[in-house]
Amino acid sequence: MAAEHGEWLDRGEIYALGALDGRDLNEFEAHLASGCTICEAYVRDTRETLTLLPKSLNPAAPSPVLKGRILQQIEPATAAPAGEKKSSSSIWNWWGLGIGAFATAVVAFVLTSNLNRTKTELEKIKVQLAAAQTESAQKEEQLQLLASPDVRLVELKGLEAAPAAQAKFFWNPATRRGFLLAKGLPKTSTDKAYELWGIAGNEPVPAGVFSVDEQGQAKFPMPALAQEKNFDKFAVTIEPASGVPKPTGPMVLLGSL
């Protein structure tokens, strides 16, 4: 039975979850094998979404010993097999001394190389740790903002200058911070950017400048606003990239509390 495409997508979600079975599974796999790129992309996208599930678990660190075991297992097999017989005993002593000295030099070289590599790796780890800590702090801050009972959701709709645009703005009047998620915004020229505004009555207050990615999406953590205004609207306009104190360009998004 030929299913409507919406039904294929429904099955695709359960397929991505690994729970499709029976005839549903056979038919869907045949459909995928027929080359449906829509379903293939949808399954892929659903798998990305499902990564939230393991991330919901409390993290558990494996034993450090395990890493050593794995690194050992992937060691390239370059060493000579143990117990291999050498040349005749008459020249063994001289060759043995030479090989011993060479081996000592090799070991010293390897140890020095390893030490240098470890130092380099340590420096890299420090840089990555600092970056990860900053990123983690930012995410924690955003998470706290979203989880706060004070937070208000403002839906912003696209206006004539960008009718396909839409955005959600999470506004915390207690901390005067916010987080904007926007999509469908046209990419601006390099000298222009989008500027967010809090509007109290008819008075706009600048709330930060942001840009969009290639897909016209933006995730903008709004810095805390100093001014104690009771905003009833939020808007986005196109302005010079450095930002302006009062709106000068076209308004692309507007939403009310």
Add this chain to the structure above:
Amino acid sequence: MRVEPLSEPASLIQQIAIQNRDAFSQFYDRYSPLIYSLAMRMLKVQSDAEDLLQEVFVQIWRQAQSYSAERGSPEAWILNIARSRAIDKIRSIRRMEKSFVLTGDPASAESSDNVETSAVESESKLAMNSALANLPESQRRVLELAYFDGLTQSEIAGRLAEPLGTIKTRMRAGIHRLREILATQAA
């Protein structure tokens, strides 16, 4: 914030494909806690989880060249590898247990106690504020049974004594909810 290119997962995989051990080490440090948490949740036994972790990363070392960014993120790729292997183990164990139990007590083979208990236990292991913790109970349960316990839609319907259509609806609703959460959490 951007970090140096080598530490980006896709770049690390490219380096692993040419047998760069430093890249592998970084990749391991980045993803081993996530994979190990998943392995512990699915297999429940530390030694089994460690074995799975080892198998997964050795596979990555050997098959890194098979990764394609067009087919998904590195995170989804490695989770898919880990989960597939874990489900194989779970289903193998379940087949053995089922045949063993059926020999002695047919009724107990269909008992939902174990699965129910594991679903309940898993709730206590959820991180606070996690996406899964924000799902309605009925949706969370079916997603957990499928994702972590490796049950199919029909098996879940049987275990929960619910119509298959209901289970499918809950699964899809749960996934849609996760999409919404992902959209708002993305930062």
